[in-house]
Amino acid sequence: MRVLVQRVTSASVTVGGEVVGAIRPQSQGLLALVGVTHDDDAAKAQRLAEKTWQLRILDGEKSASDVNAPILVISQFTLYANTAKGRRPAWNAAAPAAVAEPVVTSFAQALRELGATVATGVFGAHMQVELINDGPVTVLLES
Incomplete structure (x- = not known):
């Protein structure tokens, strides 16, 4: 499982012209792009959720849990793109929808459950993601 975490001052996701998830924090929040591979499960999701919630990347070395920063979660199978050969990415490391x-x-x-205010995208939908990356700060978490 991979979670690409970005520190943001705002973020939203739109599907079919309608905003389906958005965060507008007082100062900072997190955008979490989540990629799933074949052997991932709820236990790995729990561990990475805890890591995300407690990751000290906000101003003053604070975490989202310290300041109750909101988090926008969006599924992102392309985090498992294999670009080792040729010019066309292979997606075989990404889990199928039934698993992911x-x-x-x-x-x-x-x-x-940890206390976060969470907004989400729509799994499997074609989404437009808009964000203002603050810093910029982007961190890749892996299980």
Whole structure:
């Protein structure tokens, strides 16, 4: 499982012209792009949710849990692109939807259970993501 975490001052996701998830934090929040591979499960999602919630990348070396920063969670199978050969990425390391969707849902739910305010995209939809990356700060977490 991979989670690409970006520190943001705002972020939103639109599907079919309608905003389906957005965060507008007082100062900073997190955008979490979540990629799932074949052997990922709810336990890995829980561990990475805890890491995301406690990751000290906000101003003053604070975490989202320290300042109750909101988090926008979006599924992102392309985090498992294999570009080793040729010019066309291979997606065979990305889990199929039947495996990935429950893991992404578990990740978002685990964040909520930790106390986070969480917005989400729509799994499998063509989404437009808009964000203002603050810093910029972008960190890759892997299980």
